[in-house]
Amino acid sequence: MSTMLQSAAEIASAVRTGAMTARAAAQAALTRIAERDGDIGAFQVVRTEAALDDADAVDARADRATLALAGVPVAIKDNVAVAGVAMRNGSWGSDPNAQGHDHRVVQRLRAAGAVIVGVTRVPELCVFGCTDSVYGVTRNPWCRDRTPGGSSGGSAASVAAGLVPVAHGNDGMGSVRIPAACCGLVGMKPGLGVVPSGLGNGSWFDMAENGVLATTVSDAALVLSVLADRPELAELAEPGRVRVAVSVRSPAAGMPVDRTWAAAAREAGRVLGSAGHTVRQANPPYNLTLTASGLARWFAGAELDARLLADRSRLEPRVRRHAALGRLILRAGFPRAAGRAKWQARVDAFFADHDVLVTPALGQSPPRSIEWGKRGWLANVLVNARYAPFAAPWNVAGWPAICVPTGVGADGLPRAVQLVARPGGEALLLSVAAQLEALRPWARVATEYAGRG
Numbered sequence: 001m002s003t004m005l006q007s008a009a010e011i012a013s014a015v016r017t018g019a020m021t022a023r024a025a026a027q028a029a030l031t032r033i034a035e036r037d038g039d040i041g042a043f044q045v046v047r048t049e050a051a052l053d054d055a056d057a058v059d060a061r062a063d064r065a066t067l068a069l070a071g072v073p074v075a076i077k078d079n080v081a082v083a084g085v086a087m088r089n090g091s092w093g094s095d096p097n098a099q100g101h102d103h104r105v106v107q108r109l110r111a112a113g114a115v116i117v118g119v120t121r122v123p124e125l126c127v128f129g130c131t132d133s134v135y136g137v138t139r140n141p142w143c144r145d146r147t148p149g150g151s152s153g154g155s156a157a158s159v160a161a162g163l164v165p166v167a168h169g170n171d172g173m174g175s176v177r178i179p180a181a182c183c184g185l186v187g188m189k190p191g192l193g194v195v196p197s198g199l200g201n202g203s204w205f206d207m208a209e210n211g212v213l214a215t216t217v218s219d220a221a222l223v224l225s226v227l228a229d230r231p232e233l234a235e236l237a238e239p240g241r242v243r244v245a246v247s248v249r250s251p252a253a254g255m256p257v258d259r260t261w262a263a264a265a266r267e268a269g270r271v272l273g274s275a276g277h278t279v280r281q282a283n284p285p286y287n288l289t290l291t292a293s294g295l296a297r298w299f300a301g302a303e304l305d306a307r308l309l310a311d312r313s314r315l316e317p318r319v320r321r322h323a324a325l326g327r328l329i330l331r332a333g334f335p336r337a338a339g340r341a342k343w344q345a346r347v348d349a350f351f352a353d354h355d356v357l358v359t360p361a362l363g364q365s366p367p368r369s370i371e372w373g374k375r376g377w378l379a380n381v382l383v384n385a386r387y388a389p390f391a392a393p394w395n396v397a398g399w400p401a402i403c404v405p406t407g408v409g410a411d412g413l414p415r416a417v418q419l420v421a422r423p424g425g426e427a428l429l430l431s432v433a434a435q436l437e438a439l440r441p442w443a444r445v446a447t448e449y450a451g452r453g
Contacts, residue, residue: 120154174391
């Protein structure tokens, strides 16, 4: 095995041809987890013996040579069911008993030959954008004093530290793209209905989607093709000439955008322009209706998820208050479909003149990695709004979006951009992202773990 972490595509190819066994790939991942995760805290549960048994089953499959993810070690975010493992969702109030079945996305991954090596940590009920809970604080492999983001922070940390080549995540207000940006990864949120959601109690009013975190665009495309049951998404084609809008304006009024994050978006626009695309500055029609619609779904969705807990009295104070506000919103008859429809109509008109929107992935670099659960509700809301304002509008719209790394800043932390397209634009986003990757390659894992197998 190479000293460089193999990509998911490389592992699958080797297992399909018999050059590597699925057991060897799983054992290598488990060894990396045992050696490195103590400093990071990415995993809630590691399925050591079960993963090796699953790998042996992949090696014995008669159809192994056809499996898209043959033997690929994958981490699953701890808010979807994995059979035989408790789904804690970051909460002491969750059911401690093992799940009796796999979520549909886990079923698809297993059917494609993936080996589930464990489940990754999340903040309680996946509400906030830093990954800490009663189970511990998850740290960013690029700088352990900073958060890996949230709520798919454990999944992002597991990939950025080279523990696994790819991980499952999901995204209700940016929870795939924000951790991807914090950790220098590709993070893909598909559009509404492309991948089965089935998250919590209503998927935050259909804002939340299952997606993927990866070190390369091709790996992200490969895993998305399995999650969506659309093999053609794994094929990265040339995008042709694309009309690109670049915007560095924050969707949240009064929230400044750090100049280095804005510069990343402008530079991505220049790179795409040099590749022959039509690029111009243009701002989406953000407004207060969008903000209100997104916040209503965030608050009310947390309340609905809290109702699924075995013991909601054990909620953290910040989440208890968040859910209480959600109850008030539900009693008032919100959220309403009209809010989403108005935003969709506005942004659809904007995209009449553009194919892809480029924005900064974050407004500020990742916050400190601390026990945010012991801080007040307002402190948590403000830190989320300040550092990560760019993702949520596209959850409200239900449109596809992807985070693409652009390099490392002077502070040693990754920089990244977000690309957005119309519904059905997943293949377009992946092809443009692949073009950026080819023209401006990035470090696949955090510096400390580069070159380590």
